[in-house]
Amino acid sequence: MPASYSSADDVLHVLASLRQHERDGKRSPHKPLLVLLALSRLAETGSSRIPWALAKTRLADLIADFGPPSRTGRAQSAAYPFTRLRSDGVWTLDTDVPMDRVTPLHGGVTGQLESSLERALKDQPDLISTVARSLVDAHFPSTVAPDVLLAVGMDPEAVEAEAALDPAPAPERRRSSTWPAAVLEAWDRQCAFCGFDGQAGGVPVGVEAAHIRWFKLDGPDTLDNGLALCSLHHKLFDRGMLGLDDDMGVVVSQRFSARTPFGRFVYDLHGRRLKPRPGTPEPAAEHVRWHQEQVFHGSPLVST
Template sequence: MALPTEDVLARLATLRQHQSQGKRSPHKPLLVLLALGRLVNTGSSALPWPVAVTSLADLIQDYGPPSSAPRAQSAAYPFTRLRTDGVWILDHDVPMDRVRPLADHQVVGRLEPAVEQALRDPAVALAVARQLVEAEFPPTVAPDVLAAVGLDPEAILTTAPPAPLSRRRDSAWPATILTAWDRQCAFCGFDGQLGSAVVGIEAAHIRWFNFDGPDDPDNGLALCSLHHKLFDRGALGLTADLCIQVSRSFSARTDAGRAVYELDRRTLRPRPGTTPPSPGHVDWHTREVFKSPALR
Protein backbone atom coordinates (compact mmCIF):
# COMPACT_ATOMS: atom_id res chain seq x y z
CA MET A 1 0.00 0.00 0.00
CA ALA A 2 1.26 3.47 -0.89
CA LEU A 3 1.83 5.98 1.88
CA PRO A 4 -0.16 9.22 1.97
CA THR A 5 1.66 12.14 0.35
CA GLU A 6 2.05 13.93 3.68
CA ASP A 7 3.78 10.90 5.21
CA VAL A 8 6.23 10.60 2.33
CA LEU A 9 7.08 14.30 2.48
CA ALA A 10 7.50 14.12 6.26
CA ARG A 11 9.82 11.10 6.09
CA LEU A 12 12.04 12.73 3.49
CA ALA A 13 12.04 16.10 5.25
CA THR A 14 13.78 14.46 8.22
CA LEU A 15 16.89 13.84 6.08
CA ARG A 16 17.79 17.47 6.73
CA GLN A 17 17.84 16.87 10.49
CA HIS A 18 21.21 15.15 10.17
CA GLN A 19 22.79 18.50 9.35
CA SER A 20 23.89 20.95 12.02
CA GLN A 21 25.70 24.26 12.45
CA GLY A 22 25.43 25.12 8.78
CA LYS A 23 27.37 22.06 7.61
CA ARG A 24 26.18 20.78 4.25
CA SER A 25 25.49 17.06 3.91
CA PRO A 26 23.42 16.49 0.76
CA HIS A 27 24.50 12.86 0.29
CA LYS A 28 21.20 11.21 1.30
CA PRO A 29 18.97 13.70 -0.56
CA LEU A 30 21.11 13.20 -3.68
CA LEU A 31 20.67 9.43 -3.40
CA VAL A 32 16.88 9.79 -3.06
CA LEU A 33 16.79 12.14 -6.07
CA LEU A 34 18.89 9.69 -8.09
CA ALA A 35 16.56 6.82 -7.18
CA LEU A 36 13.52 8.99 -7.98
CA GLY A 37 14.98 9.80 -11.38
CA ARG A 38 15.40 6.08 -12.08
CA LEU A 39 11.84 5.42 -10.94
CA VAL A 40 10.43 8.09 -13.25
CA ASN A 41 12.50 6.96 -16.23
CA THR A 42 12.56 3.17 -15.83
CA GLY A 43 9.60 2.34 -13.60
CA SER A 44 11.86 1.11 -10.79
CA SER A 45 14.01 2.86 -8.21
CA ALA A 46 16.41 -0.10 -8.05
CA LEU A 47 20.01 1.14 -8.01
CA PRO A 48 22.81 -1.47 -8.24
CA TRP A 49 25.98 -0.59 -6.35
CA PRO A 50 28.15 -0.73 -9.52
CA VAL A 51 25.96 2.06 -10.92
CA ALA A 52 25.76 3.99 -7.66
CA VAL A 53 29.50 3.96 -7.09
CA THR A 54 29.86 6.00 -10.27
CA SER A 55 26.69 8.05 -10.65
CA LEU A 56 26.15 8.83 -6.96
CA ALA A 57 29.83 9.58 -6.44
CA ASP A 58 29.70 12.01 -9.37
CA LEU A 59 26.70 13.81 -7.87
CA ILE A 60 28.37 14.11 -4.48
CA GLN A 61 31.60 15.37 -6.01
CA ASP A 62 29.85 17.89 -8.26
CA TYR A 63 27.16 19.18 -5.89
CA GLY A 64 28.38 18.34 -2.39
CA PRO A 65 30.81 20.29 -0.22
CA PRO A 66 34.56 19.94 -0.83
CA SER A 67 35.83 16.61 0.47
CA SER A 68 38.99 14.54 0.41
CA ALA A 69 37.13 11.25 0.94
CA PRO A 70 37.58 8.58 -1.75
CA ARG A 71 34.73 8.56 -4.27
CA ALA A 72 33.52 5.06 -3.41
CA GLN A 73 33.50 5.87 0.30
CA SER A 74 31.47 9.02 -0.32
CA ALA A 75 28.85 6.95 -2.15
CA ALA A 76 28.86 4.11 0.41
CA TYR A 77 27.89 6.43 3.25
CA PRO A 78 24.38 7.36 1.99
CA PHE A 79 23.91 4.02 0.19
CA THR A 80 24.18 2.10 3.48
CA ARG A 81 22.96 4.68 6.01
CA LEU A 82 19.76 5.80 4.27
CA ARG A 83 18.26 2.54 5.62
CA THR A 84 17.98 4.14 9.05
CA ASP A 85 15.57 6.78 7.71
CA GLY A 86 12.87 4.28 6.76
CA VAL A 87 12.90 5.11 3.05
CA TRP A 88 15.62 2.82 1.64
CA ILE A 89 16.31 -0.91 1.61
CA LEU A 90 19.17 -3.11 0.40
CA ASP A 91 18.82 -6.64 -0.98
CA HIS A 92 21.73 -7.81 1.17
CA ASP A 93 22.50 -6.94 4.77
CA VAL A 94 25.89 -5.22 4.82
CA PRO A 95 27.72 -3.11 7.45
CA MET A 96 27.41 0.65 7.45
CA ASP A 97 29.89 2.60 5.33
CA ARG A 98 31.81 -0.46 4.08
CA VAL A 99 32.67 -0.42 0.37
CA ARG A 100 34.03 -3.96 -0.02
CA PRO A 101 30.83 -5.85 0.99
CA LEU A 102 28.78 -3.69 -1.38
CA ALA A 103 31.05 -4.69 -4.26
CA ASP A 104 31.44 -8.35 -3.21
CA HIS A 105 27.68 -8.94 -3.04
CA GLN A 106 26.73 -6.64 -5.95
CA VAL A 107 24.18 -5.07 -3.61
CA VAL A 108 21.10 -3.40 -5.05
CA GLY A 109 19.36 -0.59 -3.16
CA ARG A 110 15.90 0.79 -3.76
CA LEU A 111 13.27 2.97 -2.17
CA GLU A 112 11.16 1.25 0.47
CA PRO A 113 8.16 -0.36 -1.33
CA ALA A 114 5.46 1.84 0.23
CA VAL A 115 7.50 4.97 -0.52
CA GLU A 116 8.18 3.82 -4.09
CA GLN A 117 4.49 3.10 -4.65
CA ALA A 118 3.54 6.57 -3.43
CA LEU A 119 6.12 8.15 -5.72
CA ARG A 120 4.58 6.50 -8.76
CA ASP A 121 1.99 9.29 -8.53
CA PRO A 122 3.53 12.06 -10.69
CA ALA A 123 2.20 14.80 -8.40
CA VAL A 124 3.84 13.21 -5.37
CA ALA A 125 7.11 12.69 -7.24
CA LEU A 126 7.19 16.34 -8.31
CA ALA A 127 6.46 17.55 -4.78
CA VAL A 128 9.17 15.34 -3.25
CA ALA A 129 11.78 16.34 -5.82
CA ARG A 130 11.08 20.03 -5.27
CA GLN A 131 11.15 19.69 -1.48
CA LEU A 132 14.51 17.90 -1.53
CA VAL A 133 16.28 20.09 -4.06
CA GLU A 134 15.10 23.43 -2.65
CA ALA A 135 16.09 22.43 0.88
CA GLU A 136 19.64 21.62 -0.20
CA PHE A 137 20.56 23.99 -3.03
CA PRO A 138 20.12 27.62 -4.11
CA PRO A 139 18.01 28.51 -7.18
CA THR A 140 21.13 28.76 -9.37
CA VAL A 141 22.07 25.13 -8.68
CA ALA A 142 18.74 23.31 -8.17
CA PRO A 143 17.94 22.95 -11.91
CA ASP A 144 21.39 21.46 -12.59
CA VAL A 145 20.92 18.85 -9.85
CA LEU A 146 17.50 17.82 -11.16
CA ALA A 147 18.79 17.49 -14.72
CA ALA A 148 21.76 15.45 -13.50
CA VAL A 149 19.47 12.83 -11.92
CA GLY A 150 17.22 12.64 -14.99
CA LEU A 151 14.33 14.79 -13.79
CA ASP A 152 12.70 17.73 -15.58
CA PRO A 153 13.71 20.96 -13.77
CA GLU A 154 11.02 23.10 -15.38
CA ALA A 155 8.19 20.68 -14.53
CA ILE A 156 9.37 20.34 -10.93
CA LEU A 157 10.26 23.93 -10.11
CA THR A 158 7.24 25.54 -11.81
CA THR A 159 4.51 22.91 -11.43
CA ALA A 160 5.02 21.33 -8.02
CA PRO A 161 3.97 23.44 -5.02
CA PRO A 162 6.95 24.84 -3.07
CA ALA A 163 7.65 23.44 0.36
CA PRO A 164 6.63 25.67 3.28
CA LEU A 165 9.49 27.98 4.29
CA SER A 166 10.64 28.21 7.88
CA ARG A 167 11.31 31.92 7.31
CA ARG A 168 10.50 34.46 4.64
CA ARG A 169 12.94 36.19 2.33
CA ASP A 170 13.26 39.97 2.49
CA SER A 171 11.77 41.14 -0.80
CA ALA A 172 13.80 44.37 -0.66
CA TRP A 173 17.15 42.61 -0.20
CA PRO A 174 18.02 42.03 -3.91
CA ALA A 175 17.52 45.69 -4.81
CA THR A 176 19.52 46.76 -1.76
CA ILE A 177 22.47 44.56 -2.77
CA LEU A 178 22.43 45.66 -6.41
CA THR A 179 22.39 49.32 -5.39
CA ALA A 180 25.18 48.83 -2.86
CA TRP A 181 27.44 47.35 -5.54
CA ASP A 182 26.60 50.00 -8.17
CA ARG A 183 24.46 47.56 -10.17
CA GLN A 184 27.53 45.83 -11.56
CA CYS A 185 29.20 42.48 -11.04
CA ALA A 186 31.56 42.62 -8.05
CA PHE A 187 33.84 40.13 -9.82
CA CYS A 188 34.06 41.27 -13.45
CA GLY A 189 32.36 44.67 -13.55
CA PHE A 190 29.63 43.72 -16.05
CA ASP A 191 26.87 46.36 -15.81
CA GLY A 192 24.35 45.53 -18.53
CA GLN A 193 21.07 47.38 -18.83
CA LEU A 194 18.10 46.94 -21.15
CA GLY A 195 16.41 50.30 -21.32
CA SER A 196 16.26 51.46 -17.72
CA ALA A 197 16.35 47.95 -16.26
CA VAL A 198 19.41 46.09 -15.00
CA VAL A 199 19.88 42.85 -16.94
CA GLY A 200 22.14 39.91 -16.12
CA ILE A 201 23.06 41.19 -12.64
CA GLU A 202 21.77 39.30 -9.62
CA ALA A 203 21.95 39.51 -5.84
CA ALA A 204 23.93 36.53 -4.60
CA HIS A 205 23.95 35.15 -1.06
CA ILE A 206 27.43 34.29 0.19
CA ARG A 207 26.04 31.95 2.85
CA TRP A 208 23.03 30.29 1.20
CA PHE A 209 19.62 31.38 2.43
CA ASN A 210 18.51 27.77 2.99
CA PHE A 211 21.54 27.28 5.26
CA ASP A 212 20.63 30.17 7.56
CA GLY A 213 22.17 32.84 5.37
CA PRO A 214 20.54 36.15 6.35
CA ASP A 215 19.19 38.80 4.01
CA ASP A 216 21.76 41.26 5.36
CA PRO A 217 24.04 43.63 3.44
CA ASP A 218 27.14 41.74 4.61
CA ASN A 219 25.84 38.47 3.12
CA GLY A 220 25.37 39.69 -0.42
CA LEU A 221 27.24 40.42 -3.62
CA ALA A 222 26.00 41.76 -6.93
CA LEU A 223 27.17 39.22 -9.52
CA CYS A 224 26.53 38.70 -13.21
CA SER A 225 24.52 35.57 -14.00
CA LEU A 226 27.64 33.63 -15.02
CA HIS A 227 29.72 34.46 -11.97
CA HIS A 228 26.73 33.97 -9.66
CA LYS A 229 26.41 30.42 -11.00
CA LEU A 230 30.13 29.74 -10.71
CA PHE A 231 30.16 31.16 -7.16
CA ASP A 232 27.27 28.93 -6.07
CA ARG A 233 28.84 25.88 -7.73
CA GLY A 234 32.13 26.47 -5.92
CA ALA A 235 34.22 27.30 -8.99
CA LEU A 236 34.73 30.78 -7.54
CA GLY A 237 35.19 31.85 -3.95
CA LEU A 238 36.60 34.56 -1.71
CA THR A 239 39.62 34.65 0.57
CA ALA A 240 39.58 36.11 4.07
CA ASP A 241 41.11 39.32 2.70
CA LEU A 242 38.34 39.53 0.04
CA CYS A 243 40.30 38.41 -2.99
CA ILE A 244 38.56 36.27 -5.59
CA GLN A 245 39.84 32.72 -5.81
CA VAL A 246 39.33 30.29 -8.67
CA SER A 247 39.08 26.57 -7.99
CA ARG A 248 41.79 24.38 -9.44
CA SER A 249 38.97 22.00 -10.43
CA PHE A 250 37.61 24.58 -12.88
CA SER A 251 38.86 24.26 -16.44
CA ALA A 252 38.09 25.90 -19.76
CA ARG A 253 39.42 25.68 -23.31
CA THR A 254 38.18 28.80 -25.13
CA ASP A 255 39.37 32.35 -24.54
CA ALA A 256 35.95 33.24 -23.12
CA GLY A 257 36.09 30.41 -20.59
CA ARG A 258 39.73 30.94 -19.71
CA ALA A 259 38.94 34.56 -18.82
CA VAL A 260 37.70 33.15 -15.49
CA TYR A 261 41.30 32.30 -14.59
CA GLU A 262 42.11 36.00 -14.73
CA LEU A 263 39.79 36.64 -11.78
CA ASP A 264 42.08 34.70 -9.44
CA ARG A 265 43.50 36.96 -6.70
CA ARG A 266 41.58 40.01 -7.94
CA THR A 267 40.58 42.13 -4.93
CA LEU A 268 36.97 43.18 -4.41
CA ARG A 269 36.56 46.94 -4.55
CA PRO A 270 33.17 47.92 -3.11
CA ARG A 271 32.22 51.56 -3.40
CA PRO A 272 32.66 53.75 -0.30
CA GLY A 273 29.89 53.10 2.19
CA THR A 274 29.11 49.57 0.94
CA THR A 275 29.13 46.98 3.71
CA PRO A 276 31.85 44.41 2.90
CA PRO A 277 31.16 40.68 3.12
CA SER A 278 31.19 39.29 6.65
CA PRO A 279 34.21 37.10 7.48
CA GLY A 280 31.84 34.53 8.96
CA HIS A 281 29.80 34.22 5.76
CA VAL A 282 32.94 34.08 3.62
CA ASP A 283 34.34 31.33 5.86
CA TRP A 284 31.10 29.33 5.49
CA HIS A 285 31.27 29.56 1.70
CA THR A 286 34.93 28.51 1.71
CA ARG A 287 34.23 25.47 3.92
CA GLU A 288 30.92 24.33 2.45
CA VAL A 289 30.89 25.41 -1.21
CA PHE A 290 34.26 26.38 -2.70
CA LYS A 291 35.99 23.47 -4.44
CA SER A 292 39.43 23.86 -2.92
CA PRO A 293 42.29 24.12 -3.57
CA ALA A 294 42.53 27.41 -5.42
CA LEU A 295 44.65 27.97 -8.51
CA ARG A 296 47.31 29.63 -6.34
Protein backbone atom coordinates in the same frame (compact mmCIF):
# COMPACT_ATOMS: atom_id res chain seq x y z
CA MET B 1 7.95 7.80 11.18
CA PRO B 2 4.86 6.09 9.83
CA ALA B 3 5.08 2.41 9.07
CA SER B 4 3.86 3.08 5.53
CA TYR B 5 3.55 6.05 3.23
CA SER B 6 0.12 6.05 1.63
CA SER B 7 -0.51 9.75 1.04
CA ALA B 8 1.29 12.65 -0.60
CA ASP B 9 1.57 14.36 2.78
CA ASP B 10 3.25 11.27 4.27
CA VAL B 11 5.77 11.17 1.43
CA LEU B 12 6.59 14.87 1.57
CA HIS B 13 6.85 14.85 5.35
CA VAL B 14 9.27 11.94 5.62
CA LEU B 15 11.52 13.18 2.83
CA ALA B 16 11.50 16.73 4.19
CA SER B 17 12.84 15.29 7.44
CA LEU B 18 16.10 14.48 5.66
CA ARG B 19 16.93 18.13 6.26
CA GLN B 20 17.65 17.34 9.91
CA HIS B 21 21.03 15.97 8.83
CA GLU B 22 22.29 19.51 8.17
CA ARG B 23 23.81 20.56 11.48
CA ASP B 24 25.83 23.60 12.52
CA GLY B 25 25.89 24.93 8.97
CA LYS B 26 27.52 21.75 7.68
CA ARG B 27 26.20 20.80 4.26
CA SER B 28 25.22 17.17 3.97
CA PRO B 29 23.24 16.65 0.75
CA HIS B 30 24.38 13.02 0.34
CA LYS B 31 21.05 11.40 1.27
CA PRO B 32 18.94 13.86 -0.77
CA LEU B 33 21.17 13.20 -3.77
CA LEU B 34 20.63 9.46 -3.42
CA VAL B 35 16.86 9.95 -3.13
CA LEU B 36 16.89 12.19 -6.21
CA LEU B 37 18.81 9.55 -8.15
CA ALA B 38 16.27 6.93 -7.02
CA LEU B 39 13.36 9.19 -8.06
CA SER B 40 14.90 9.62 -11.49
CA ARG B 41 15.30 5.86 -11.84
CA LEU B 42 11.70 5.35 -10.75
CA ALA B 43 10.40 7.86 -13.31
CA GLU B 44 12.52 6.36 -16.08
CA THR B 45 12.26 2.63 -15.44
CA GLY B 46 9.32 2.17 -13.07
CA SER B 47 11.66 0.99 -10.31
CA SER B 48 13.91 2.88 -7.91
CA ARG B 49 16.38 -0.01 -7.70
CA ILE B 50 20.03 1.14 -7.71
CA PRO B 51 22.77 -1.50 -7.70
CA TRP B 52 25.89 -0.56 -5.77
CA ALA B 53 27.85 -0.85 -9.02
CA LEU B 54 25.85 2.14 -10.28
CA ALA B 55 25.79 4.05 -7.00
CA LYS B 56 29.55 3.93 -6.50
CA THR B 57 29.97 5.88 -9.76
CA ARG B 58 26.80 7.94 -10.32
CA LEU B 59 26.21 8.81 -6.67
CA ALA B 60 29.91 9.43 -6.10
CA ASP B 61 29.92 11.84 -9.05
CA LEU B 62 26.89 13.70 -7.67
CA ILE B 63 28.47 14.04 -4.24
CA ALA B 64 31.76 15.24 -5.73
CA ASP B 65 30.02 17.83 -7.92
CA PHE B 66 27.32 19.10 -5.57
CA GLY B 67 28.43 18.18 -2.07
CA PRO B 68 30.88 20.08 0.12
CA PRO B 69 34.63 19.70 -0.43
CA SER B 70 35.82 16.41 1.04
CA ARG B 71 38.94 14.31 1.28
CA THR B 72 36.92 11.13 1.69
CA GLY B 73 37.35 8.60 -1.09
CA ARG B 74 34.67 8.54 -3.76
CA ALA B 75 33.41 5.02 -3.01
CA GLN B 76 33.35 5.75 0.72
CA SER B 77 31.39 8.98 0.15
CA ALA B 78 28.75 7.02 -1.77
CA ALA B 79 28.68 4.21 0.82
CA TYR B 80 27.63 6.60 3.60
CA PRO B 81 24.19 7.49 2.19
CA PHE B 82 23.75 4.11 0.44
CA THR B 83 23.88 2.32 3.82
CA ARG B 84 22.75 5.04 6.24
CA LEU B 85 19.56 6.06 4.44
CA ARG B 86 18.01 2.88 5.87
CA SER B 87 17.85 4.59 9.27
CA ASP B 88 15.42 7.17 7.86
CA GLY B 89 12.88 4.48 7.02
CA VAL B 90 12.79 5.35 3.31
CA TRP B 91 15.46 3.00 1.90
CA THR B 92 16.07 -0.72 1.91
CA LEU B 93 18.95 -2.98 0.86
CA ASP B 94 18.52 -6.53 -0.39
CA THR B 95 21.40 -7.61 1.85
CA ASP B 96 21.97 -6.65 5.47
CA VAL B 97 25.37 -4.95 5.48
CA PRO B 98 27.09 -2.80 8.13
CA MET B 99 26.75 0.98 8.02
CA ASP B 100 29.41 2.82 6.00
CA ARG B 101 31.26 -0.34 4.97
CA VAL B 102 32.37 -0.43 1.33
CA THR B 103 33.81 -3.96 1.23
CA PRO B 104 30.55 -5.98 1.56
CA LEU B 105 28.83 -3.75 -1.00
CA HIS B 106 31.03 -5.12 -3.76
CA GLY B 107 29.14 -8.40 -3.46
CA GLY B 108 26.27 -7.07 -5.55
CA VAL B 109 24.08 -5.22 -3.03
CA THR B 110 21.07 -3.34 -4.43
CA GLY B 111 19.10 -0.58 -2.76
CA GLN B 112 15.70 0.93 -3.44
CA LEU B 113 13.04 3.14 -1.89
CA GLU B 114 10.92 1.52 0.82
CA SER B 115 8.09 -0.45 -0.82
CA SER B 116 5.09 1.58 0.39
CA LEU B 117 6.93 4.82 -0.41
CA GLU B 118 7.71 3.61 -3.92
CA ARG B 119 4.13 2.44 -4.39
CA ALA B 120 2.76 5.85 -3.33
CA LEU B 121 5.06 7.57 -5.82
CA LYS B 122 4.06 5.18 -8.64
CA ASP B 123 0.36 5.68 -7.87
CA GLN B 124 0.80 9.48 -8.08
CA PRO B 125 3.42 10.13 -10.80
CA ASP B 126 3.24 13.93 -10.42
CA LEU B 127 4.36 13.45 -6.82
CA ILE B 128 7.81 12.42 -8.06
CA SER B 129 8.34 15.93 -9.45
CA THR B 130 6.90 17.54 -6.32
CA VAL B 131 9.30 15.60 -4.10
CA ALA B 132 12.25 16.27 -6.41
CA ARG B 133 11.60 19.99 -6.43
CA SER B 134 11.11 20.01 -2.66
CA LEU B 135 14.48 18.28 -2.14
CA VAL B 136 16.50 20.53 -4.45
CA ASP B 137 14.79 23.63 -3.07
CA ALA B 138 15.65 22.56 0.48
CA HIS B 139 19.31 21.80 -0.14
CA PHE B 140 20.52 23.96 -3.03
CA PRO B 141 20.22 27.58 -4.18
CA SER B 142 18.16 28.33 -7.28
CA THR B 143 21.34 28.74 -9.37
CA VAL B 144 22.37 25.14 -8.67
CA ALA B 145 19.04 23.28 -8.36
CA PRO B 146 18.50 22.88 -12.15
CA ASP B 147 22.04 21.52 -12.53
CA VAL B 148 21.35 18.91 -9.84
CA LEU B 149 18.15 17.79 -11.55
CA LEU B 150 19.91 17.48 -14.89
CA ALA B 151 22.75 15.51 -13.30
CA VAL B 152 20.37 12.92 -11.82
CA GLY B 153 18.59 12.58 -15.17
CA MET B 154 15.51 14.77 -14.67
CA ASP B 155 14.29 17.66 -16.83
CA PRO B 156 14.24 20.82 -14.65
CA GLU B 157 11.49 22.49 -16.71
CA ALA B 158 9.30 19.39 -16.60
CA VAL B 159 9.86 19.03 -12.86
CA GLU B 160 8.87 22.65 -12.31
CA ALA B 161 5.76 22.36 -14.49
CA GLU B 162 4.55 19.10 -12.93
CA ALA B 163 5.38 20.16 -9.36
CA ALA B 164 3.36 23.36 -9.84
CA LEU B 165 0.24 21.18 -10.09
CA ASP B 166 0.87 19.84 -6.59
CA PRO B 167 3.02 22.43 -4.80
CA ALA B 168 5.09 21.53 -1.81
CA PRO B 169 4.49 23.36 1.49
CA ALA B 170 5.93 26.86 1.66
CA PRO B 171 9.21 27.12 3.61
CA GLU B 172 8.95 28.42 7.16
CA ARG B 173 11.74 30.96 6.75
CA ARG B 174 11.00 33.66 4.19
CA ARG B 175 13.47 35.81 2.31
CA SER B 176 13.57 39.56 2.76
CA SER B 177 11.74 41.24 -0.11
CA THR B 178 14.05 44.29 0.06
CA TRP B 179 17.41 42.51 0.38
CA PRO B 180 18.08 41.90 -3.35
CA ALA B 181 17.57 45.54 -4.31
CA ALA B 182 19.64 46.72 -1.34
CA VAL B 183 22.56 44.46 -2.34
CA LEU B 184 22.50 45.64 -5.96
CA GLU B 185 22.49 49.27 -4.87
CA ALA B 186 25.30 48.67 -2.37
CA TRP B 187 27.50 47.36 -5.19
CA ASP B 188 26.53 50.09 -7.67
CA ARG B 189 24.35 47.65 -9.63
CA GLN B 190 27.37 45.93 -11.15
CA CYS B 191 29.03 42.55 -10.77
CA ALA B 192 31.47 42.66 -7.87
CA PHE B 193 33.76 40.28 -9.75
CA CYS B 194 33.82 41.49 -13.36
CA GLY B 195 32.05 44.87 -13.31
CA PHE B 196 29.25 43.92 -15.73
CA ASP B 197 26.48 46.51 -15.35
CA GLY B 198 23.96 45.82 -18.12
CA GLN B 199 20.62 47.58 -17.84
CA ALA B 200 17.36 47.74 -19.76
CA GLY B 201 15.38 50.92 -19.21
CA GLY B 202 17.41 51.70 -16.10
CA VAL B 203 16.79 48.26 -14.56
CA PRO B 204 19.76 45.87 -14.06
CA VAL B 205 19.72 42.90 -16.42
CA GLY B 206 21.82 39.83 -15.68
CA VAL B 207 23.04 41.20 -12.34
CA GLU B 208 21.76 39.38 -9.27
CA ALA B 209 22.01 39.51 -5.49
CA ALA B 210 24.00 36.47 -4.33
CA HIS B 211 24.22 35.07 -0.82
CA ILE B 212 27.75 34.13 0.27
CA ARG B 213 26.45 31.77 2.93
CA TRP B 214 23.39 30.19 1.34
CA PHE B 215 20.04 31.39 2.64
CA LYS B 216 18.90 27.76 2.74
CA LEU B 217 21.62 27.03 5.29
CA ASP B 218 20.90 29.93 7.63
CA GLY B 219 22.63 32.64 5.60
CA PRO B 220 21.22 36.00 6.72
CA ASP B 221 19.71 38.65 4.46
CA THR B 222 22.35 41.21 5.42
CA LEU B 223 24.64 43.34 3.29
CA ASP B 224 27.75 41.62 4.67
CA ASN B 225 26.38 38.32 3.34
CA GLY B 226 25.62 39.62 -0.13
CA LEU B 227 27.38 40.29 -3.41
CA ALA B 228 26.05 41.69 -6.66
CA LEU B 229 27.13 39.18 -9.30
CA CYS B 230 26.37 38.74 -12.98
CA SER B 231 24.36 35.60 -13.75
CA LEU B 232 27.42 33.65 -14.92
CA HIS B 233 29.61 34.46 -11.95
CA HIS B 234 26.70 33.92 -9.54
CA LYS B 235 26.33 30.35 -10.82
CA LEU B 236 30.08 29.71 -10.76
CA PHE B 237 30.24 31.10 -7.22
CA ASP B 238 27.42 28.83 -6.04
CA ARG B 239 28.95 25.84 -7.85
CA GLY B 240 32.25 26.42 -6.03
CA MET B 241 34.28 27.30 -9.12
CA LEU B 242 34.74 30.87 -7.85
CA GLY B 243 35.35 31.97 -4.30
CA LEU B 244 36.98 34.55 -2.06
CA ASP B 245 40.20 34.44 -0.07
CA ASP B 246 40.76 35.97 3.36
CA ASP B 247 41.86 39.27 1.78
CA MET B 248 38.62 39.56 -0.23
CA GLY B 249 40.33 38.59 -3.46
CA VAL B 250 38.55 36.48 -6.06
CA VAL B 251 39.89 32.94 -6.42
CA VAL B 252 39.29 30.59 -9.35
CA SER B 253 39.27 26.84 -8.76
CA GLN B 254 41.70 24.59 -10.59
CA ARG B 255 38.66 22.43 -11.34
CA PHE B 256 37.33 25.13 -13.68
CA SER B 257 38.54 24.90 -17.27
CA ALA B 258 37.77 26.67 -20.52
CA ARG B 259 39.17 26.50 -24.04
CA THR B 260 37.73 29.54 -25.83
CA PRO B 261 38.89 33.11 -25.19
CA PHE B 262 35.47 33.96 -23.79
CA GLY B 263 35.54 31.15 -21.26
CA ARG B 264 39.13 31.86 -20.33
CA PHE B 265 38.13 35.37 -19.24
CA VAL B 266 37.16 33.70 -15.97
CA TYR B 267 40.84 32.97 -15.28
CA ASP B 268 41.48 36.73 -15.34
CA LEU B 269 39.31 37.13 -12.24
CA HIS B 270 41.83 35.25 -10.12
CA GLY B 271 43.46 37.59 -7.60
CA ARG B 272 41.15 40.54 -8.38
CA ARG B 273 40.29 42.22 -5.11
CA LEU B 274 36.76 43.34 -4.34
CA LYS B 275 36.20 47.10 -4.40
CA PRO B 276 32.91 47.81 -2.68
CA ARG B 277 31.34 51.26 -2.87
CA PRO B 278 32.40 53.48 0.06
CA GLY B 279 30.08 52.70 2.95
CA THR B 280 29.29 49.19 1.72
CA PRO B 281 30.47 46.57 4.22
CA GLU B 282 32.88 43.96 2.96
CA PRO B 283 31.68 40.37 3.17
CA ALA B 284 31.85 39.15 6.75
CA ALA B 285 34.78 36.83 7.42
CA GLU B 286 32.49 34.19 8.94
CA HIS B 287 30.40 33.99 5.76
CA VAL B 288 33.47 33.89 3.51
CA ARG B 289 34.92 31.12 5.66
CA TRP B 290 31.66 29.16 5.36
CA HIS B 291 31.85 29.41 1.56
CA GLN B 292 35.51 28.38 1.58
CA GLU B 293 34.76 25.30 3.68
CA GLN B 294 31.34 24.29 2.36
CA VAL B 295 31.13 25.37 -1.29
CA PHE B 296 34.49 26.13 -2.96
CA HIS B 297 35.85 23.04 -4.70
CA GLY B 298 39.43 22.10 -5.39
CA SER B 299 42.45 24.34 -4.98
CA PRO B 300 42.81 27.93 -6.19
CA LEU B 301 44.73 28.60 -9.37
CA VAL B 302 48.39 29.31 -8.85
CA SER B 303 48.99 33.06 -9.07
CA THR B 304 51.59 34.20 -11.54
